[in-house]
Amino acid sequence: MLRIAFTLADVGRVRIADHLDPMWEIVLSLHQLGARQDRTSPFRSWATWMRTIARQRVGAAAASLYDLAPPRRYFPDFLTPVPTTACLDEGVDAVLHVPRARLSRELARAIGDPHRSPWPAGIAAAKPRHLHRLGASLHTYHANALAPFHDQITAQLAAHRRQLTRRLADGGVDAVLRNLAPGIRWEPPVLTAPYPVDLDLNLAGRGITLIPSFFCQGNPVTLADPDLDPVLVYPINPPQHWMQPQTGAGDGIDRHLGR
Known part of the structure; x- marks a missing residue:
């Protein structure tokens, strides 16, 4: 169980990101790629497309990143830097x-002794x-796994933000926190x-940034290091059939979807 303790000052310092964070989406989409997707999952078609149409373009990058951030109870906080940013270049640079x-x-x-394998050992040594x-790998993965669906993904965020705006207008921060996602x-x-x-995460007057996420599913996610600026990444729960071809994205997507 995750417990986030607010003070009165923290309630007044709740910030809602107006963007999807590309670094969080990279890591969380990797976890979806490695998960078993049932027929009701909104990521089933995307994962199938990744394993077939996009496999040669993104396979090596995905494998490299997956080795550093496997879907365990903990993955390295440094892969999802704070403060949150909408800019991929800024995130990668951080x-x-x-x-x-x-x-x-x-x-x-995250992975035990990183020196057992040359790849994580090199990262650990900052070579x-x-x-x-x-x-x-971060750029290649994003360009081939996420960017082709930019319009569809941002449309889901826009719809979610419209809901947030109505809740904030009608009931303030309290209404937003009561309706973030199922289970919260x-x-x-x-x-x-x-x-x-x-x-247990004690905000202690620092406030918190709420980060809506497309590829987060089920439980929300936060940073493990309590000394980092507090964030809560939570799912926006896209519909099952969100994945539709983006104009100009290439006929590979169209073929996969039978168009």
């Missing part, structure tokens, strides 16, 4: 400038060649949500 000590510490927590590969409960002064481990 990842590539994480101090070596933090890289090593977080990778050890330029490996960091260059990490940056290239707001009983002032504590926000609770299902979580793979017991985690």
